[in-house]
Amino acid sequence: MEAPRHDTRGIVDPSGLLNRVRFRRHEPAEPLRRYVEWYWLIDWDLPEPYASHVVPHPSVNLTFQWDEDEGPPYGEVTGVALGLYTRKLTGRGRVCGAKFRPGGFRPYAPEEPVSRWTGVALPAQEVFPQVTADTAREVVTPSDDAARVAALDAFLLALPRTPDPQADLATDLVARIRADRAVRRVGDFAHAQGLSVRALQRLFSTHVGVSPKWVLLRYRIHEALEQAAGHDDIDWATLAADLGYADQAHLVRDFTATVGVPPTAYAAEARAGR
Known part of the structure; x- marks a missing residue:
């Protein structure tokens, strides 16, 4: 681990x-x-x-x-x-x-x-x-x-624990989503693991608590936050593409909805605080 x-x-x-x-x-x-x-x-x-x-x-x-x-x-x-x-x-x-x-x-x-x-x-x-x-x-x-x-x-x-191979599988799949930026679509990811989308969704609901799509989007926002806090002169369009967004507008929408401010405003505040 x-x-x-x-x-x-x-x-x-x-x-x-x-x-x-x-x-x-x-x-x-x-x-x-x-x-x-x-x-x-x-x-x-x-x-x-x-x-x-x-x-x-x-x-x-x-x-x-x-x-x-x-x-x-x-x-x-x-x-x-x-x-x-x-x-x-x-x-x-x-x-x-x-x-x-x-x-x-x-x-x-x-x-x-x-x-x-x-x-x-x-x-x-x-x-x-x-x-x-x-x-x-x-x-x-x-x-x-x-x-x-x-x-x-x-x-x-x-504390008592009940070993669960499906829990171990869920842990492994979430780690793959976190580590691999090439994971862009839940359907493709499920297919690559030999699972149906519905089976993957059930696994995540039971063992993780949220959907695989939610996990994928959340790790995108984490990466965008990390980039915004640590780098100047970010090319947001390129970052959006790297994270699997269709365009910059979709990244801006998700970031703003999650964090509460647009990514450019957050980056400016982070620079001022460094």
């Missing part, structure tokens, strides 16, 4: 966020790596509120959070967010999260299709009754990362 990446893919205004918080990624214990892509830890101590925005990945997240001025630590399960995910950060706080691989959450909750959690955030104990009042505190209160990672490992290793 891949090690945690160091890019900021999906984060809107990454420099603005990273100037305000401490953000780290860590690998889970080896037996968990087929299910969990990485752990992500954020700590902040802010003089004024800040709204963090993320164009989410096709992943379910289990988080343990502590907003120190607002109450005790708590756990939350967040399904794939269809739109822009916004989290307001105030005062002092911490989040310790497990980002499941696309397909990786299903073995932990095999009674429901992963689409059951899409667009939903709910208390962790509603999905995992094993979460107690002490669980979140044991994860987020240690001062060092190693202890937090160890607590996440201990919790997830103790």
Whole structure:
């Protein structure tokens, strides 16, 4: 399995966020790596509120959070967010999260299709009754990362899992879509995998939570965000073609609908913040 990446893919205004918080990624214990892509830890101590925005990945997240001025630590399960995910950060706080691989959450909750959690955030104990009042505190209160990672490992290793070859297949197919820009059409991709479009759609709904077309479009927007934040003088027409759009207008439409501003405006703001 891949090690945690160091890019900021999906984060809107990454420099603005990273100037305000401490953000780290860590690998889970080896037996968990087929299910969990990485752990992500954020700590902040802010003089004024800040709204963090993320164009989410096709992943379910289990988080343990502590907003120190607002109450005790708590756990939350967040399904794939269809739109822009916004989290307001105030005062002092911490989040310790497990980002499941696309397909990786299903073995932990095999009674429901992963689409059951899409667009939903709910208390962790509603999905995992094993979460107690002490669980979140044991994860987020240690001062060092190693202890937090160890607590996440201990919790997830103790949870029952149902091995599912179809979940492994879904994980592999999403990874191929992410890595291969030549994947342009769902029908062609399904055919190349020896599947009907309907079978591919059922697989993704059950094990990923969103459709293969949604995954394909989301990774296009991630790439456009990454390019806009890190490069000057972008040829948007060429980028649109590279990402498989019919023309620049379609890229502009999808980017604006997802991020909230046109790509040229976002790129200008990113340059100003660098």
